Amino acid sequence: MSRARIILPIEGMSCASCAATVQDALGRAGGVANAAVNYATGRAAVEYDDAQTHVAELVQTVRDAGYGCGTATVTFTVDQLHYAPSVLPLEQALRRVPGVIAAAANQATETVVVSYVPGATTAEALERAVEEVGFTVAEPIAAEDPLERERVARQREVQTLTWKFALAAAVTVVSMLGAMLLMAHDADATLKQVDLLGRLLIPLALRLQDALAGQGTPDPRWIKLGLAVITLPVIVWSGGQFYRGAWSGFRHRTADMNTLIGVGTGAAYLYSLVATLAPGLFTGVGRSPDVYYESVSAIIALILLGRLLEARARGRTSEAIRRLAGLRARTAHVVRDGKEIEIAGEAVVPGDLVIVRPGEKIPVDGRVTEGASAVDESMLTGEPMPVGKKIGDEVxxxxINTTGSITLRATRVGKDSALGQIVQLVEDAQSTKAPIQRLADQVAGVFVPIVIAIAIAAFIAWFDFGPEPALVFSTVALITVLIIACPCALGLATPTAILVGTGKAAELGILIRSGEALDRLSKVRTVLLDKTGTITEGRPTVTHIVTAKRPDGTPLAPAEVLKWAASVEQRSEHPLALAIVKAAKERNVDLLPVETFAMMEGRGVRGTVDRRIIEVISLRHARERSLELGSLGPDADRLAAQGRTPVIVVVNNTVYAVVAISDPIKPSAKEAVALFKRMGLSVMMLSGDVKRGAEAVAAEVGIDEIVAEVLPSQKADIVRKLQRQGRHVAMVGDGINDAPALAQADVGIAIGTGTDIAMEASDVTLIRGDLRAAVTAIQLSRRTMGTIRLNLFWAFVYNVIGIPIAAGVLFPLYHVLLSPVFASAAMAWSSLSVVLNSLTLRRFKPA
Structure with a gap:
């Protein structure tokens, strides 16, 4: 039994009984030997067997008991992570660190996110865990500007790779000349005639031989020794990372790309070195044995070139999120101690008074306290016209502040601001995996051992049955198989596409929560549209007030009806309620205090005002209760047929009036519906309005299927019914009355307003409120998943075809053996092609 102890910070305890509940829950958890919870300090000391349970399970136990457990998250970068065949060993090593709850690594961004219990572990412990599995932690991503840190790290990586490649390339040129000098001495070398590179070099060697005829050439032994010496810096410095990685993997019983490159080039160099220093060992060759120094330097040069180009390409995959983060204001003018000072934008804290002059960027979210202006919000809303702002309005x-000078009180800063939340959502999405990646992860986990087995099998087969010199021939086949294999392409196929796809979506005002949501979105075949706020603007206004008549035959005054209706509706946040209250204020109607208030789901509201029972209800509910509508009934039906929403104002069970409310249809709604249909999607509209009103709106935008007079809770039932029919359903709504349906749908798409972007029930948020963005989201998801499938296809095909060719299956037919140099070029290209293919998503344009 391995006993461990941890201190868990407990949140939400309000008495000693709470502590006892948590302690009992922890004490009954499997693997826990002892648990003591202190209410005064808010901590739980837990002793447990780490072979039977994990910190994450302890935290979940606390949460299952109804309390919170304080956790923290740290993000750091890991060098060369994108070349690992699988991130599972790294994640498992981090999870074994005491105090770590979860760890998730992303190969595309080379970042690792670790969730841990504060005080239970340290950054040093996490770094040791990373190093124990053969990786190296780069500098931690700074919380204040992680994207800038990532950019600097990427720039440093490119610079280092450039210098290493330059050295390897220079040595390769010299080595090729040396190889041709050696071939000039023995141009009929058997292996060089079947090696693909040799076929290219022999004509050059023959010309060189002719040119040097009668002039004498250096002793081949000195040429070989010189090549051995100049190749050594390439191995030690340019390719040192491969050998260090291979050795680390060997010590920890893991194998990755470094293993293949290190063993392949290492074997070639050692063979050449032995052939140089002790050529007598190769008595079966019948001549001076060949050496492959030029292949070693060329392989390392080509691999470094591939990684250099790939690093540059991967840097472009995160440009979208860097552009988003770059929208932040760098400086801010704040008032502190009565004086205006200029500080960095990230130094603003909630409560600061911030002065923004015309033409300046607004540094943080806030509320205007002084002045008036027009603000360009196109960055978030997509609307080109500036929006007027006055005292009390949110910014x-x-x-960008365009006209007047304003002073605002900072309310949300940093990651809590609207832009910060957008960036965070995109970063979170880019750190997730799509379900399709599980297959690639499984293959990558066993890929390297299989390749090594194939390489050994090729060596044995050609050593026994291959042409002379069999040892040299079989060694080249082994090296070529090790070099050509590329698990990197499999590991990069999915995350790079998700990285670019979600980044492109953010540029288009679409926030996709995860890779899994992206996958589900691509499979959608039925789209449900809520009417209010989705098809319509969501800014309803009162257009008609038709009042009943008094006993003496005179009609009730509209102002009196508005007084009763708006007084009770002021307690509601429903868009129709806001329209009635707004109409009352525009007519200078004084509202009365509400004594009691109750919401009736899908039916309306009821309240007591000035000892009268006031109800504002739907036409359907009025008829269900058999209220006497009189002449107002036909008026209500006529207004509904015109696409307006009639609501009935009832005072003490007497119908006072019909109030017609109109919500303009969005200009883009009809086009969006047409695009949905063109994509082969079924489109259905859901509405709580009366059927005739809903039908009028549906007809105007081109929707054939509608469900009207539906309660908010019934929308989720409709989604479930469609799902039982085997349909993949997307629900598009504004989140006000359709949160259950958004959560139930295969994909919930919430239309935001630019400030409310964190709708928990949705998988996708459309920041700019344009329904065409939902079309774009589906198109982009299909394109992204198509890119992922193509990446995986080529990654698999490359290895399935390339490895047998490298093993020599074509030699019996064409008498050609693939050169290790060409194998390294093919391997470098395979990884680069996956990244470049993913980058094509940056050119995506909505239909």
Whole structure:
């Protein structure tokens, strides 16, 4: 039994009984030997067997008991992570660190996110765990500007690779000349005639032989020794990372790309070195044995070139999120101690008074306290026209103040701001995996051992049955198989596409929560559209007030009806309620205090005002209760047929009026519906309005299927019914009355407003409120998943075809053996092609 102890910070305890509940829950958890919870300190000391349980399970136990457990998250970069065949060993090593709850690594961004219990572990312990599995931690991503840190690290990586490649390339040129001098001495070398590179070099060697005829050439032994010496710096410095990685993997019983490159080039160099220093060992060759120094330097040069180009390409995959983060204001003018000072934008804290002059970026989210202006919010909303702002209005950070000078009180800063939340959502999405990646992860986990087995089998087969010199021939086949294999392409196929796809989506005002959501979105075949706020603007206004008549035959005054209706509706946040309250204020109607108030789901509201029972209800509910509508009934039906929403104002069970509310249809709605249909999707509209009103709106935008007079809770039932029919359903709504349906759908698409972007029930958020963005989201998801499938296809095909060719299956037919140099070029290209193919998503344009 391996006993461990941890201190868990417990949140939400309000008495000693709470502590006892948590302690009992922890004490009954499997693997826990002892648990003591201190209510005064808010901590739980737990002794447990780490072979039977894990910190994550302890934290979940606390949460299952109804309390919180304080956790923290740290993000850091890991060098060369994208070349690992699988991130599972790294994640498992980090999870074994005491205090770590979860660890998730992303090969595309080379970042690792670790969730841990504060005080239970240290950054040093995490770094040791990373190093124990053969990786190296780069500098931690700074919380204040992680994207800048990532950019600097990427720039440093490119510079280092450039210098290493330059050295390897220079040595390769010299080595090729040396190889041709050696071939000039023995141009009929058997192996060089079947080696593909040799076929290219022999004509040059013959010309060189002719040119040097009668002039004498250096002793081949000195040429070989010189090549051995100049190749050594390439191995030690340019390719040192491969050998260090291979050795580390050997010590920890793991194998990855470094193993293949290190063993392949190492074997070639050692063979050549032995052939140089002790040529007598190769008595069966019948001549001076060949050496492959030029192949070693060329292989390392080509691999470094591939990694250099790949690093540059991968740097472009995260440009979208860097552009988003770059929208932040770098400086801010704040008032502190009565004086205006200029500080960095990230130094603003909630409560600061911030002065923004015309033409300046607003540094943080806030509320205007002084002045008036017009603000360009196109960065978030896509609307080109500036929006007027006055005292009391909210403004969003990173938008531009265009006309007057304003002073605002900072409310949300940094990651809590609207822009910060957008960046965080995109980063979170880019750190997730799509379900399709599981297959690649499984293959990558066993890939390297299989390749090594194939290489050994090829060596044995050609040593026994191959042409002379069999040892040299079989060694080249072994090296070529090890070099050509590429698990990197499999590991990069999915995350790079998700990285570019979600980044492109963010540029288009679409926030996709995860790779899994992206996958589900690509499979959608049925789209449900909520009417209010999705098809319509979501800004309803009162257009008609038709009042009943008094006993003496005179009609009730509209102002009196508005007084009763708006007084009770002021307690509601429903868009129709806001329209009635707004109409009352525009007519200078004084509202009365509400004594009691109750919501009736899908039916309306009821309240007591001035000892009267006031109800504002739907036409359907009025008829269900058999209220006497009189002449107002036909008026309500006529207004509904015109696409307006009639609501009935009832005072003490007497119908006072019909109030017609109109919500303009979005200009883009009809086009969006047409695009959905063109993509082969079924489109259905859901509405709580009366059927005739809903039908009028549906007809105007081109929707054939509608479900009207539906309660908010019934929308989720409709989604479930369609799912039982085997349909993949996307629900598009504004989140006000359709959160259950958004959560139930295969993909919930919430239309935001630019400030409310964190709708928990949705998988996708459309920041700019344009329904065409939902079309774009589906198109982009299909394109991204298609790119992932193509990446995986070529990654698999490359290895399935390339490895047998490298093993020599074509030699009996064509008498050609693939050169290790060409194998290294093919391997470098395979990884680069996956990244470049993913980068094509940056050119995606909505239909």
């Amino acid at each position: 969003i950070g990173a938008t």
